[in-house]
Structure formats: C-alpha cells, structure tokens
Amino acid sequence: xxxxxxxxxxxxxxxxxxxxxxxxxxxxxxxxxxxxxxxxxxxxxxxxxxxxxxxxxxxxxxxxxxxxxxxxxxxxxxxxxxxxxxxxxxxxxxxxxxxxxxxxxxxxxxxxxxxxxxxxxxxxxxxxxxxxxxxxxxxxxxxxxxxxxxxxxxxxxxxxxxxxxxxxxxxxxxxxxxxxxxxxxxxxxxxxxxxxxxxxxxxxxxxxxxxxxxxxxxxxxxxxxxxxxxxxxxxxxxxxxxxxxxxxxxxxxxxxxxxxxxxxxxxxxxxxxxxxxxxxx
Amino acid sequence: xxxxxxxxxxxxxxxxxxxxxxxxxxxxxxxxxxxxxxxxxxxxxxxxxxxxxxxxxxxxxxxxxxxxxxxxxxxxxxxxxxxxxxxxxxxxxxxxxxxxxxxxxxxxxxxxxxxxxxxxxxxxxxxxxxxxxxxxxxxxxxxxxxxxxxxxxxxxxxxxxxxxxxxxxxxxxxxxxxxxxxxxxxxxxxxxxxxxxxxxxxxxxxxxxxxxxxxxxxxxxxxxxxxxxxxxxxxxxxxxxxxxxxxxxxxxxxxxxxxxxxxxxxxxxxxxxxxxxxxxxxxxxxxx
Numbered sequence: 356x357x358x359x360x361x362x363x364x365x366x367x368x369x370x371x372x373x374x375x376x377x378x379x380x381x382x383x384x385x386x387x388x389x390x391x392x393x394x395x396x397x398x399x400x401x402x403x404x405x406x407x408x409x410x411x412x413x414x415x416x417x418x419x420x421x422x423x424x425x426x427x428x429x430x431x432x433x434x435x436x437x438x439x440x441x442x443x444x445x446x447x448x449x450x451x452x453x454x455x456x457x458x459x460x461x462x463x464x465x466x467x468x469x470x471x472x473x474x475x476x477x478x479x480x481x482x483x484x485x486x487x488x489x490x491x492x493x494x495x496x497x498x499x500x501x502x503x504x505x506x507x508x509x510x511x512x513x514x515x516x517x518x519x520x521x522x523x524x525x526x527x528x529x530x531x532x533x534x535x536x537x538x539x540x541x542x543x544x545x546x547x548x549x550x551x552x553x554x555x556x557x558x559x560x561x562x563x564x565x566x567x568x569x570x571x572x573x574x575x576x577x578x579x580x581x582x583x584x585x586x587x588x589x590x591x592x593x594x595x596x597x598x599x600x601x602x603x604x605x606x607x608x609x610x611x612x613x614x615x616x617x618x619x620x621x622x623x624x625x626x627x628x629x630x631x632x633x634x635x636x
Numbered sequence: 637x638x639x640x641x642x643x644x645x646x647x648x649x650x651x652x653x654x655x656x657x658x659x660x661x662x663x664x665x666x667x668x669x670x671x672x673x674x675x676x677x678x679x680x681x682x683x684x685x686x687x688x689x690x691x692x693x694x695x696x697x698x699x700x701x702x703x704x705x706x707x708x709x710x711x712x713x714x715x716x717x718x719x720x721x722x723x724x725x726x727x728x729x730x731x732x733x734x735x736x737x738x739x740x741x742x743x744x745x746x747x748x749x750x751x752x753x754x755x756x757x758x759x760x761x762x763x764x765x766x767x768x769x770x771x772x773x774x775x776x777x778x779x780x781x782x783x784x785x786x787x788x789x790x791x792x793x794x795x796x797x798x799x800x801x802x803x804x805x806x807x808x809x810x811x812x813x814x815x816x817x818x819x820x821x822x823x824x825x826x827x828x829x830x831x832x833x834x835x836x837x838x839x840x841x842x843x844x845x846x847x848x849x850x851x852x853x854x855x856x857x858x859x860x861x862x863x864x865x866x867x868x869x870x871x872x873x874x875x876x877x878x879x880x881x882x883x884x885x886x887x888x889x890x891x892x893x894x895x896x897x898x899x900x901x902x903x904x905x906x907x908x909x910x911x912x913x914x915x916x917x918x919x920x921x922x923x924x
Contacts, residue, residue, distance in 0.1 A: 363674050365647010365807040370832065394808035395645050395839060397832040435695060435734050456715055456734030495842040498779060498811040523647040523807050526673040527776040530729045547893050548652065548676040555674060558773040563729065576890050607861035609831035 357517045358630060359533040361560070362542045363552030365523035368572040369542050371606055372626070373520035374401040375613045379623045381486035385515030390490035391532035392522040393476060393503045400609040404481030404488040412491065412506045413472035414455040414499065419446045423467035430459035430468060451498065476503045478510055487513065501531040508532075525552075525559045533560070538630055539567040540593070546577040550584060557588060568633055570626060573598040593629030596622055637793055638923045639786075639801040639820040641670070643844075645836030647807035649828045650856040653889055654912065655804040656680040656898040659763035661916045664798050667761065668789045669768040670782045670816040671806035672754065680896055683759030683766045691769065691784065693753030693777030695733040697726045703745035710737035710746060729774055753777055756785050758792065763898075765792055779811035786816065800923075809843045817844065822923055823851045824880070829864035834871065841877065852922050854915055855882040880922065881915030883908050 360373045370392070377388035390398035417430070417439055424446055431441040438453035439446065450473050460468040476493040491507040493500050500522070508531075511517055521532035533539055539560050543553040553569070560567045569585050574595035585592050596602075605615050612619040642651045642658075656677060659667050669677040697718070699710075704724045711719040714737055718730035726737070726746075738746040753776070756769035767789040769781050789801050805816045817823055823844045827837045837853070844851045853872050858865045865882065872879050884907060892902040900909045 362647075364676070365644075365649075365674075366828075367648060392808075394810045394813075395832075395836040397646070397835060400831050400835060433735065433739065454732050454734060456732065456736050457713070458734055458736040458739065461713065461736065462739065493810060495809060495839055496814070496846040498814050500808075500810045524673040524778075525773065526771055526778045526812075528808075528810065530774055530776075534729060546890055547679045547896065551676055551679055552674040555773065562774045576887065578894050603860050606832075607828075607830035607864055 357536040359519040359536040359539045361521040363556035367542045367544050370397045374398050377518040379613050387487040387511050387513050387517045389511045390520045391504045393491035393493045393500050396490045401611050402483050402488050404483045406481040408480045410478050412476050412503050414475050415470040416450040416453045416473045417459045417468045418471040420467045423465050425465050429462050500528045504531040525555045539565050542570050544573045545581040550581050568593040570594045594626045640822045641803040641805050641817050641820045642824050643805040644826045645840040649826045651826050652676045657900040657912045660898040660901050665800040666789045666793045666798050667766045668803045670803045672769040672771045672781045673778050677804050681761035683761040685757045685759045687758040689756050691754045692750045695748040696731050696751045697746050699724050700745045703743045779815035782812050782815035809839050823849050825853050826856050828857050829861045852878045852880040857885040858882040859885050880918035883911050
C-alpha cells in the first residue's frame, strides 16, 4: 500500500507527518519511507538512518561522433528541448537541457550519436530499526528532479506499507512522486496561502484520480475557510492539530515528535485509522 | 536595473510574507511571482488583471485509436512509462513531449499537440505593476514559464523606467528556482532556525554560488530556536554571507495574511514590521 503525503504550499508539515507516521507504523509493520523531495530532502534529519547503499543516478545525453556526422540536421530538428543544435557544419549539444528521451540517437541515419550520461543526483538507502528509508539528493545546479524521483520510487518497491514524502508545489516533481499511489494525504494550514495551494493540490490529485484526505496543521491559527472548502468538496479532514510550540521546537531540533511528545501518538493513530477507513470505502 | 529574488530552499519559511512587505516599502519597482505552481502573492495584492496571455509550455503525444494497431513500438521507445497500450492512451502526466513515439509509430497514429500549460498576467496592484502566472493543474515546464514572466517583467521595467524588479521565488533548488535566479543581481534567502532550514539553506547557497549571484540571509521566526539561529549566523560568517536581518515570530503575520495586506501595512507598529523595514534598508544597501 502506497500513501503519499503532499501539500501544494511548502512548510505545512509534510515531512513531520511522513517521518512520524512512518516511524510510528514501523513499530508494528513492514514500512518504507521514500523522501521524494529530492531538491531539499529533510526526512533523514529526523529518521537518522544508518546508510546501507549509495548510488549515483544518471540521465542519458547525446554524444556526437563528428567523424560519422553528415550534418543532415535531423536530430536538431526533432529535439523538443533544444538540447542539440546544428550551427553550419558543427553539432552542439546542451546536456543540461536534455531530457534523455533518446530520440536523436534513434533518428540519426549515420549512427553518429551514442549516449553518454549526466549525473543528476544520488539515491541513498538506509535503515532505522524496522523502518526502511530511501531518499534522493539532486545534484546542486541540476534542474531535472523527476527522473531522480522515479529512481527513488523504483528502489522503494516493497510489499509492505510505503509512505511517500512529496515535494511542495503541484507540477511535475509532485506528479512523479504521487502517481500510482493508493491514497494521498494533503497537509495544509488554515491560512489564505494554505487554502489557495490546497485548492490547487486537490485539483491535481483529482486529475490523477487518487482518493485523498486532508490533515490540517496549526489548525487554530487562521480562519475556517479550509474546513469549509473540504466540506464543500466532500474531502474528509482526517486530523486537525493545533499550533504547538513544543512541536515546533521538537521539529527545529530535528527530533521525531513520536519519540518526544507522547500525545502525538494519538494524532498519528487517528490519521492512520482515517486512512484505513477511507481506503475501505 | 537590478533584480532581486527571494528564495528559501525549504518551503513555508516566509518568502511571500517578506516579498509582500518589500513591495510596500520599495519605490518604483516591478513585482513578479515566480512561484508559478503554487502562487500566493496575488492573495495579498488583489491585483486588477490588465493583460492575460496563454502559455504553451511544450507538446504532448496523442494516440488516434482508429489508426493504432497496438503494436507496442511506442511503449518500447518511451522512457517515461507514459504509454498505456491496453487503453491505447498516453498518460499526459508522464509524457514529456519528446515526440519519439510519434516518429516511430509505423501507422502514424501518434500526433503531437501543443500543450496549453497555463496563463500569465500583467496586472495593476496597489504596490506597483505585477507580473504573475498560473500553471495549469498538473502541468510541467514551470521553469520555462518563470523565464518567460521574468523577461516580460524586464521589458515592463524598461517601459515604466523602474530600476528594480522584486521576484518571489519558489521552494526547492530545481528547474523553476534555477529559472528564477539566472541573470539576477541578488538572492535573499529566508531561513528558519531549524535543522531542516539550515540543511536547505546550504543547498540554496551552493546553487547561488554556482551561478555567481551575491547572497544575503534573513532568519525568520528566530525565537523558535535561538541556538539554531546562532548556528546559521556562524555558517553565514564562515561562508562570507551577510545576515541582513532577523525577524521574530509574530502571529500578526497570519492575521495580516487573512486581512490580505502586507504585514508592514496592516501592523506598522509591531516590532516585526520595524525589523522588516530595517531588513529592506539592508537589502537596498546590498543592491547598490
């Protein structure tokens, strides 16, 4: 079973929920936590896993053999990403623009293009007690995170419960993180920014046709328009946690609330019951 | 003309709150919301839209089911797992628009169509001209859209003889963030005093260094953990980055957001507003 935790707006508490829920569940079940926020992965700060393996992840890019190239121009006409260009009788490649689709090499009539590789980041696999932990770290200055996210998910295929911590936003890295999940928990806060970004995130999850629920953090700080929106859209609110200085402090130190604040376990149990209830429908 | 970008790495540290207040404090400027997939600045500016434009970010593949023989060639070629052969469909969320499938389909059943990926706007706001965008739901190419609105903002700045562009960035360090800082003059990083905040700050600093853009830091919600704030200050000193200001936690920030006003406008007497004004003066100094 794959449960993704997403949000639209950043800083609403995705990682807090993902790490604590995964750790909490791993006390009784086989759980894997995938940190798919490869641009700014933070899950490991809280889980503190022992690393087992580390592997670099690459994206294929074209390498042109100038001796074989006849400068027919087919590759540069076909590339949708302007990653290969013909200037007079020279072929230029722009590896950082390449999406690694392989079309240029397939099209080249004189087999002048082979594929090299560009490093996009690292995938690390670790363990903490019973919990399997996998994350990706995007190489700084690399723009394309979705292929690295895909690799994290590939490494994380297992039979038990998989918790996915998604990046903020609603575009391709988030889609890649939550696609093929069985359920999405959207974490938000009851502020105008939280609501606006929740509306976008709900639209995205609906497009992907995945059942979802909402968890509201700092539930007492703003107004009640998030609750009204969820009621109108028929989206279950499976948890509301009030603003807590202790929780913020625990987070700031990189500690798991489930280990430090006994009352937090109750919230996690309620969330998990809520998810199971929704999935049983 | 100078271009400043407000970034954070980690989401929810206060980029938009601070940008909105800068908008109220700065003279003669153009405002840009570069967080195109979760834009929020318009909630404070309540802009009057003057121009709406379509944004075509790329192409998507479509299968003509009548021509498709389900031979499976497209699925072999596609590296994005976007082909659903059983339904003779391309998953539009996974398709990157590379067109490889369409080139090699033996029956010519796959067509590439332009993707209407969103809209961008030029608006009037109480704090100056405002360029912003809305990426379509579950669309890609946010980096391209960011580059586009930044170039429109620069053109507008020339027309309006504005000497300053203030960009509100998005979280992370990937495609839209890179698009929002290339060629900019200054990056202000808003960080919160948490272990995650420090971790993410370091990665944004590396990114800004990679593009050779001068960087300053603002520590927000400093009272959550003063020891972590010290750690951030030390890191900044060691790396020759100036801490331009630090702001206290104040729930009037949320109240101002609910009132749809910049904090410095709604609560000018609060300590946080005074600190934001000091911060803005430091940013202006750093820019000149």
